[in-house]
Amino acid sequence: MLEQQRIHVLVADDEPHIGRIIKMKLEQGPFNVTLAYDGREALEKMESEPDIALVVLDVMMPYMTGLDVLARLRADDRWRAVPCIVLTAAGQEQHHKQAMALGANEFLTKPFSPKKLYARAAELTGVPTEGMGVSER
């Protein structure tokens, strides 16, 4: 599949292995993943790569939290409608309400199932998951 036909996803997490796992899983399907490692870099990627169609944000990141990034996206006409999945560490579930109030489309607690993340990413971007073995939750 050509890169330009793939759905461009930004994944921002300060733990590099989490980003790698998500990238590996999503790129098994029609996604192309760009990684960022802090909140500031996430916003920079949004500016420089206008075709990003889905954003995955970890909450606890240096410089800006994922919730701060989400608030910035939802306050900007360019990004208001871009679906966002928020990730948080176990024990940080208090972020759930905040994330949803800020306009997150999905909230997952680590450790999460890559299969579930794939299924939600597919749902949020209109990619069929049937027959790919990834639609179960």
Ligand SMILES: [Mg+2]
């Ligand atoms: Mg983190």
